[in-house]
Amino acid sequence: xxxxxxxxxxxxxxxxxxTKCTTCGRHFFPPxxxxxxxxxxGKIAVHKFAGFGTxxxxxxxxxxxxxxxxxxxxxxxxxxxxxxxQMTTQxxxxxxxxxxxxxxxxxxxxIATDGESGIIHYGTKFVPGE
Amino acid sequence: xxxxxxxxxGCTRFGEHWNRSFRDLFVEAxxxxxEDAKLSGEKIDAMYxxxxxxGRFIEQEHIGALIADYAGMAxxxxxxxxxxxxxxxxxxxxxxxxxxxxxxxxxxxxxxGVEKMTDVEPGASTDALTGAADREWEGFVGATFPGLYAxxxxxxxxxxxxxxxxxAQVAVKNHYNGARNPIAQFPQEITLDTVxxxxxxxxxxxxxxCSPITDGAAAVIVAPLDRAREFTxxxxxxxxxxxxxxxxxxxxxxxxSTLDASVAAGQRAFKMAKLTNKDINMVEVHDCFSIAEICxxxxxxxxxxxxxxxxxxxxxxxxxxxxxxxxxxxxKACGHPVGATGIxxxxxxxxxxxxxxxxxxxxxxxxxxxxxxxxxxxxxxVHILGRV
Numbered sequence: 001x002x003x004x005x006x007x008x009x010x011x012x013x014x015x016x017x018x019t020k021c022t023t024c025g026r027h028f029f030p031p032x033x034x035x036x037x038x039x040x041x042g043k044i045a046v047h048k049f050a051g052f053g054t055x056x057x058x059x060x061x062x063x064x065x066x067x068x069x070x071x072x073x074x075x076x077x078x079x080x081x082x083x084x085x086q087m088t089t090q091x092x093x094x095x096x097x098x099x100x101x102x103x104x105x106x107x108x109x110x111i112a113t114d115g116e117s118g119i120i121h122y123g124t125k126f127v128p129g130e
Numbered sequence: 131x132x133x134x135x136x137x138x139x140g141c142t143r144f145g146e147h148w149n150r151s152f153r154d155l156f157v158e159a160x161x162x163x164x165e166d167a168k169l170s171g172e173k174i175d176a177m178y179x180x181x182x183x184x185g186r187f188i189e190q191e192h193i194g195a196l197i198a199d200y201a202g203m204a205x206x207x208x209x210x211x212x213x214x215x216x217x218x219x220x221x222x223x224x225x226x227x228x229x230x231x232x233x234x235x236x237x238x239x240x241x242x243g244v245e246k247m248t249d250v251e252p253g254a255s256t257d258a259l260t261g262a263a264d265r266e267w268e269g270f271v272g273a274t275f276p277g278l279y280a281x282x283x284x285x286x287x288x289x290x291x292x293x294x295x296x297x298a299q300v301a302v303k304n305h306y307n308g309a310r311n312p313i314a315q316f317p318q319e320i321t322l323d324t325v326x327x328x329x330x331x332x333x334x335x336x337x338x339x340c341s342p343i344t345d346g347a348a349a350v351i352v353a354p355l356d357r358a359r360e361f362t363x364x365x366x367x368x369x370x371x372x373x374x375x376x377x378x379x380x381x382x383x384x385x386x387s388t389l390d391a392s393v394a395a396g397q398r399a400f401k402m403a404k405l406t407n408k409d410i411n412m413v414e415v416h417d418c419f420s421i422a423e424i425c426x427x428x429x430x431x432x433x434x435x436x437x438x439x440x441x442x443x444x445x446x447x448x449x450x451x452x453x454x455x456x457x458x459x460x461x462k463a464c465g466h467p468v469g470a471t472g473i474x475x476x477x478x479x480x481x482x483x484x485x486x487x488x489x490x491x492x493x494x495x496x497x498x499x500x501x502x503x504x505x506x507x508x509x510x511x512v513h514i515l516g517r518v
Contacts, residue, residue: 009266030267030379057288057386059280060333061272065260066253068272076277076332078381086381088268095333100288111271123271 001114006121013123016106018085020047027083051106053079053126056086060095069110079104079126090125097128105129131232133355135365136515138167139477144346144465145315152188152246153200159347159470160201160242167351167361171202174351175236177210178226180219180243181469186258188249197242216262217418219243220348220472221502221511225371227352228513237354243470244347255343259468262505264379276340278380278506279419280332286387286421287334289436294334296439298325300420301338301462303448308459310489313474315344315465325420339420344465348473350480355518364484369405369497370514372398380506387421389507392429399499399512400431407431410514411495412454412482414475416503417461423447426501427455430512449492457482457490472502472511483517 011017018029021042026035029049035042058077064070075091075098091098092107104126111121140162142155156179164171179197184190198210213223220243227241247255260269263278286292302322308314320338328337351361358365374394377383384390400406407430415430417423424438432453433441441447447455458464458478461471479498481487487495497516503509 013270030264056381057281057285059277059284059335060330061274061277061280062330062332063274063276065256065272065274070272074272076272076281078281078386088264088271088273088379088381090272100284121270125271 001119003119006119014108016049016051016124018047018049019044027085029081029085029087049081049083052130053081053104055091055098055100055102055104056080057100058091058098060098067114068112092125092127102128103130132234134228134231134352134368135355135358135518136350136368136476136480137353137358137361137365138163138169138351139480140166141313141348141474141477142346143313144344144467146248147345148248150345152184152190152244153196155246155345155347156197156242156244156349157200159244159349160240163240163349163351169238169351169361172206173238174203174208174240175238176208176230177203177240177242178213178223179210180213180221180223180472182214182216182219182245183258183261183468184246186250186261187255188246215509216504217416217468218472218502218504218509218511219469220474221500221513222373222472222509224350224473224476224513225373225511228368228371231352231354237357239352240349241352241473242347242349243473245467245469246345247343247467248345252343268379274332276332276335276419279421280335281380282387282425282506283334283421286424289387290439292424292439294326295322296443297339297420297424298322299443300417300423301325303442304417304456304460304462307449307457307490308463311459311464314459314463315342316463335419335421341418341461341466344467346465346467346470346474348470348477350473350476365518366480366483367516367518368513369516370399370402372402372512374398374510376508378505378508383507387425388435389425389429389503389510391507391510392426392501392503395510395512396430399514403514405497405514409497410453410499411497412457412479412492413499413501414458414478415455415460415501416471417456418466418503420462422503423455423460427453430499430501449490454492457487457492472500475500475502476513476515479515483515
């Protein structure tokens with residue numbers, strides 16, 4: 001990944017900065033610049049998410065992709081943020097501990113490295129807790 | 131719209147073709163299809179080719195022209211178009227060919243699919259496949275394809291209490307069928323234990339829940355139905371072509387373990403054909419993972435939501451059951467050369483309808499269906515084919 005491609009999404013990846021349609025009140029994370037409900041009547045504003053959510057579904061990845069920072073198996077989950085939208089994320093916990101309905105909160109973590117000399121990708125993961 | 135028929139089919143053996151290139155594979159499939167239709171290349175008006183990622187797999191783009199060229203069509207300058215929708219590329223290529231003939235724009239059209247996946251390291255092929263999902267918001271955070279389907283499986287098993295053994299029966303059944311298919315990559319029967327003791331990939335999915343990395347190509351030739359008997363004694367009519375889309379990311383779906391695009395494409399296809407699922411004698415569904423077949427047979431209406439595990443374990447999806455599913459061995463046992471899969475599904479149904487399916491023949495097969503999924507369900511193509 002080029003530096004620019006990573007850099008332009010830093011507010012979203014580091015700080016859970018999504019968007020919100022001020023016409024209908026629907027929140028978007030990952031961010032959208034077009035509201036699928038209001039279409040051209042939608043007005044999109046930046047919205048910083050609080051970083052709390054609930055596990056909707058999960059898996060434990062045993063064969064990790066290249067360049068990812070997790071040592072060994074890691075929990076991958078779809079979580080529902082308290083503001084409404086769902087996102088895919090890693091959960092930092094004992095894989096045996098993960099379960100549907102578990103409350104999680106956001107933390108800032110290393111995600112992956114772009115090869116030996118490439119940039120380090122930081123972003124948001126979640127840990128159990130309120 | 132004109133009625134359209136399949137007049138020829140051809141498929142390479144699926145597998146790891148270390149000694150054969152991308153070009154070798156599609157030329158073989160095309161030649162087999164032409165031979166089957168007793169057709170010479172000069173009659174071809176246009177070509178559509180499904181291919182997901184030649185750019186990543188063999189660093190080659192511009193696949194439409196390449197295929198036309200190596201199929202000997204360069205001097206005839208026929209239109210040749212690549213179609214891409216990840217794992218549904220083949221299904222969409224077939225649909226484009228059908229539309230071209232139905233519209234009256236073209237007469238004799240080739241729909242092909244090809245993927246050469248083993249010319250890169252396994253890590254690189256896995257990464258290329260991740261591009262079928264949302265790279266920015268799924269792949270970037272550590273989602274792999276098995277991981278995404280595993281999350282569908284977790285959700286499904288939580289809601290409907292399907293057992294791990296029931297899920298494994300999908301792979302056992304598909305290997306049984308694959309062992310009767312001469313083109314299958316893994317023509318070996320397996321037991322429940324083979325699945326349950328295989329390496330864990332992404333919980334709850336194990337290695338034998340996952341379709342393999344495969345090289346292969348397939349081609350079919352379509353023509354107006356009223357001309358089909360010039361070429362074949364057994365034309366197979368295209369009764370419906372349908373396509374649907376959904377959110378690129380799994381996390382944005384209405385329901386994690388329902389592929390709404392499968393539901394929509396299935397309903398559109400039944401409506402177009404004026405048929406219901408009870409009229410279908412066998413179906414090729416997109417079992418990239420065992421859980422995908424479970425969802426597919428429910429989403430297409432062959433059994434009620436939440437019951438596909440028991441339905442499968444009871445043998446209803448086996449040859450001889452209520453609705454034979456994946457008589458080819460499916461993606462699991464026959465193999466999954468991504469862009470070729472949707473075309474191979476059509477080849478299998480045509481073989482069944484002609485009564486040419488040998489040891490995996492469904493008795494008295496009159497109407498068959500194909501179901502081809504891109505990504506985790508962001509694109510679905512469904513076709514219904516019938517004997518004339």
